[in-house]
Amino acid sequence: MSTTSIDALMRSVPVIPVLVVEDATQAEPIARALVEGGLTALEVTLRTPAALDVIRAMSRVEGAVVGAGTVLNPRDLDAAMEAGARFIVSPGLTAPLTEAAIDRGIPYLPGIANAADIMRGLDHGLDRFKFFPAEAAGGIKALKALAGPFGQVRFCPTGGISEATAPDWLALKPVLCVGGSWVVPAGTPDLAAIRRAAEAAAALRPA
Numbered sequence: 001m002s003t004t005s006i007d008a009l010m011r012s013v014p015v016i017p018v019l020v021v022e023d024a025t026q027a028e029p030i031a032r033a034l035v036e037g038g039l040t041a042l043e044v045t046l047r048t049p050a051a052l053d054v055i056r057a058m059s060r061v062e063g064a065v066v067g068a069g070t071v072l073n074p075r076d077l078d079a080a081m082e083a084g085a086r087f088i089v090s091p092g093l094t095a096p097l098t099e100a101a102i103d104r105g106i107p108y109l110p111g112i113a114n115a116a117d118i119m120r121g122l123d124h125g126l127d128r129f130k131f132f133p134a135e136a137a138g139g140i141k142a143l144k145a146l147a148g149p150f151g152q153v154r155f156c157p158t159g160g161i162s163e164a165t166a167p168d169w170l171a172l173k174p175v176l177c178v179g180g181s182w183v184v185p186a187g188t189p190d191l192a193a194i195r196r197a198a199e200a201a202a203a204l205r206p207a
């Protein structure tokens, strides 16, 4: 299990777009617009029937590092890896999924929302987490309090974050990047708008 590579992925971009894509024929153009805009780490959520095909199609785009999100169990993990996912993200942290990720050696970003979650992750040797759902779980105040006892731990807050609020999160030392679905809104994709949103997200800096 490579903590180093999930750390490198988190440091490679300020924003990981969280993608819910219904139609696999839209996958390649969306991924190209994101990569051209400067966002190279793409989280494809396993929330649509098309998700595995979307991972396959996006993986063909040069420069894209495509991972799977909403991975809930080892079965999801294996299906995502089979489709070409290079990292996985989950909303929470369970022993079966964590053990499977370590066993398969795939970079893994598990969701945590409290100190006990973090401690269970540390028990497995993990110290990079998605703070989810970031705004609903208490926002910046909660993350600051949670980070206090865990000096080496770093986070990718996700859930309720926008282009406007991302810089405040990125200003926190324990935050390496943020995740969010705002870059690619639901519905028929407007590729020019996606590219512009990706450029703006890639240029985000701490407030």
Ligand code: 3PG
Pocket: 018, 045, 069, 132, 158, 159, 160, 161, 179, 180, 181, 182
């Ligand atoms: C996720 O799955 O990570 C979240 O649904 C993304 O949250 P957002 O839609 O509020 O950005």
